[in-house]
Amino acid sequence: MISEEQQEQASLYALDLLRAEEAGVFERELATNAELQTLVTELRDTAGSLARLVPQQAAPAAVKSRVMQQIAAEAAPASAKVVSFPTWVPWAIAAGLAFFCGMLALDRAKLQDRIAAAESQPILVALAAAEGAGAPAKAEALVSWQPGKQTGVIKIRNLPAAAAGKDYQLWTVDGAYQDPIDAGILRIDANGVAQIEFKPNKDAREVKAFAISLERKGGVPKREGPILLIGTV
Amino acid sequence: MIDPTGTQRTEDRELMQRIASGDQQAFGSLYDRLSGPLFSLALQILRDANEAEDTLQEVSMQVCRRAAIYDASRSSLFTWAVMMTRSKAIDRLRARGRRSRIVAGSTDENPETMSGLASEADDAAHTSVKNDEAGRIRSALRTLPDEQRQAIEMAFFSDMTHAEIAERKGEPLGTVKARIRRGLLRMRDGLK
Numbered sequence: 001m002i003s004e005e006q007q008e009q010a011s012l013y014a015l016d017l018l019r020a021e022e023a024g025v026f027e028r029e030l031a032t033n034a035e036l037q038t039l040v041t042e043l044r045d046t047a048g049s050l051a052r053l054v055p056q057q058a059a060p061a062a063v064k065s066r067v068m069q070q071i072a073a074e075a076a077p078a079s080a081k082v083v084s085f086p087t088w089v090p091w092a093i094a095a096g097l098a099f100f101c102g103m104l105a106l107d108r109a110k111l112q113d114r115i116a117a118a119e120s121q122p123i124l125v126a127l128a129a130a131e132g133a134g135a136p137a138k139a140e141a142l143v144s145w146q147p148g149k150q151t152g153v154i155k156i157r158n159l160p161a162a163a164a165g166k167d168y169q170l171w172t173v174d175g176a177y178q179d180p181i182d183a184g185i186l187r188i189d190a191n192g193v194a195q196i197e198f199k200p201n202k203d204a205r206e207v208k209a210f211a212i213s214l215e216r217k218g219g220v221p222k223r224e225g226p227i228l229l230i231g232t233v
Numbered sequence: 234m235i236d237p238t239g240t241q242r243t244e245d246r247e248l249m250q251r252i253a254s255g256d257q258q259a260f261g262s263l264y265d266r267l268s269g270p271l272f273s274l275a276l277q278i279l280r281d282a283n284e285a286e287d288t289l290q291e292v293s294m295q296v297c298r299r300a301a302i303y304d305a306s307r308s309s310l311f312t313w314a315v316m317m318t319r320s321k322a323i324d325r326l327r328a329r330g331r332r333s334r335i336v337a338g339s340t341d342e343n344p345e346t347m348s349g350l351a352s353e354a355d356d357a358a359h360t361s362v363k364n365d366e367a368g369r370i371r372s373a374l375r376t377l378p379d380e381q382r383q384a385i386e387m388a389f390f391s392d393m394t395h396a397e398i399a400e401r402k403g404e405p406l407g408t409v410k411a412r413i414r415r416g417l418l419r420m421r422d423g424l425k
Contacts, residue, residue, distance in 0.1 A: 048308065064265075075257065173301055230299070
């Protein structure tokens with residue numbers, strides 16, 4: 001049974017009207033109350049439907065063009081272009097390739113050193129509260145990820161300790177896998193702070209994002225709970 | 234819209250999985266479906282076409298980048314994108330340091346602002362299409378007492394908090410909260 005007070009909080013939450021600390025408290029309750037989750041989902045969809053009442057206008061075509069270009073650029077930054085060229089060009093290219101192969105062979109050791117150095121450089125990824133998902137707006141995290149070592153360190157601030165029977169779990173979103181990779185349980189101290197070293201339980205070579213979800217105590221092999229914080233690489 | 238059967242949710246989930254796997258055609262069809270309502274909402278809040286375009290572009294990219302983490306059990310794809318658009322538009326409004334036209338003119342005094350959204354159902358042009366989705370929502374909104382409807386519209390379309398709405402209306406905060414609760418629940422029931 002949902003009380004009037006819970007309904008009120010759910011209504012304000014659905015409209016994103018709760019202050020960060022109020023939202024944090026409500027989300028802890030929400031995480032363990034399936035009936036309340038259903039109510040929030042329904043109220044959120046009801047609130048969202050108000051957008052249908054606005055006088056409808058088509059978006060300018062130029063916006064789609066810009067968006068699709070940006071997506072294509074992000075998806076395939078090094079995509080090859082098909083070009084036509086005179087018949088002598090392949091021979092010139094072959095000669096050039098032969099030359100450069102020789103150069104590459106000579107520089108192979110240097111190149112490997114450079115790759116190793118690049119992989120040892122940490123990638124920094126800032127995680128922020130996912131919209132409407134449950135973390136206080138002030139919650140934040142920073143991941144320092146070392147692809148070469150396949151390890152990382154995550155620092156977290158302003159994330160309240162998980163509710164009883166729950167744990168925060170870190171996930172690595174990798175383009176090579178359909179599901180996010182489990183990167184371990186995160187224990188937050190009473191001040192909402194944590195600094196934890198982690199290692200995903202699968203090889204992660206195409207890391208796209210890191211995310212923190214709220215899961216059952218002890219963690220789960222495949223994400224079930226809501227994503228609270230996320231940051232893309 | 235509330236979708237108790239979950240059919241739309243399943244379709245949304247599958248579409249987002251395709252987008253997450255890099256299917257640009259899937260994203261293009263999603264964009265075609267959502268861009269009109271999202272642009273219109275951003276324009277309603279911001280009252281500036283250029284800023285509405287920027288908001289739409291920003292939200293579109295966010296939808297694409299976050300496709301892998303979209304959770305269909307938490308909201309419909311439409312709601313997810315709408316709430317993202319509303320949030321970004323309101324952020325822009327606040328950053329701009331001025332209130333929307335909605336706030337500048339009182340809801341009660343300006344019939345062209347929010348209160349007009351529900352009453353448009355009275356127009357002959359709209360009665361002919363009242364079976365469509367917008368017509369159903371408008372009808373559900375019209376069943377609410379004026380004070381509940383106004384509270385919900387102010388909460389959704391402006392950058393005011395419920396405390397600011399209470400201050401503006403000269404009503405106790407508890408009254409405004411109760412109006413939002415009762416109105417939203419009643420509207421939900423009307424849409425089921």
